[in-house]
Amino acid sequence: MRPSKLRSINLNLLPILQSLLTTRSVTRTAEHLHMSQPGVSDALAKLRAHYNDDLLVRAGGEMQPTQLALALQEELNGSIEALERVIERDGFDPKKLERRFVISTADVVVLSLVNKVIDGLEDEAPGVTVQFEGIQADYLDSVRTGEVDLLVGPHNVLETKGLMEMELYDETLVCIARRNHPKVKGQLSSRAYKDLAHAAFRANQRTKESFETTLVGTRQNDIVRLPHYTLMPVIVEESDVVAMIPKRAAEYYAERHRIQAFDPPFKVPNVTIAAYWSRIHDRDPAHKWFRNRVRSAAPTS
Structure with missing residues (x-):
């Protein structure tokens, strides 16, 4: 029987790696796992030594995963879940x-x-x-x-x-407009974009502002607020209304509606x-x- 490679790594490091690859932040991982930041940094150093890879590198002010880290991330969730099932003693089925x-x-x-x-x-x-x-x-x-x-x-x-x-x-937000929108050509200024008619997301009556206003911190010309993102491409493709939605959704809707996606003309934080x-x-x-x-x-x- 071949000796197990599990002995070469402290398995307690794996949930820390999982959280680091999800949050891409030592601070948020420390908060999430109720650890100190030096403790998380020390764990990351040990993981880097074990894999002989940086795993996370700083780029443009943010931590980005290496190719190895991306490959590991796809395997980690299921592996940790399987380990937890092995360790669990409650007989849950x-x-x-x-x-x-x-x-x-x-x-x-x-x-x-x-x-x-x-x-x-x-x-x-x-x-x-x-x-x-x-x-x-x-x-x-x-x-x-x-x-x-x-x-x-x-x-x-x-x-x-x-x-x-x-x-x-994490989600990146992008803007959508109908194809051949007369005012969405070239690089829009921040003011010009905010002056356009907008469809915005508002989950319910308890929410005082639209999600976009809450996130960006400035007001835009909202002419309609909707409780569902699904409705936005339907409205956008038939009018001069624009909207801001998650990038994954924009890519999905662009294949099914006559809309185009473009980057906001101002900095929008990832969500x-x-x-x-x-x-x-x-x-x-x-x-x-x-x-x-x-x-x-x-x-x-």
């Missing part, structure tokens, strides 16, 4: 589970997650149903009481006080999409299994 899991989120997040969340679900957990629903005005109470299993949305935008959390993936849940679910083996499934479904590029 998803095949015996009869349960509905409710995820409250925006439709563009459903677009990014749904296929991988349900892939193989019928075989692994035939008694499980996943229900996606919009973010309602009383979402915080619904999550705290456990009525909603997971709230998935932008980090530091939603009110999530008292909830458990895990970061899933970290995170999952939140009630403390009452935190140690529930079934809920933990489902959270791991959602984490594994998160896009990596």
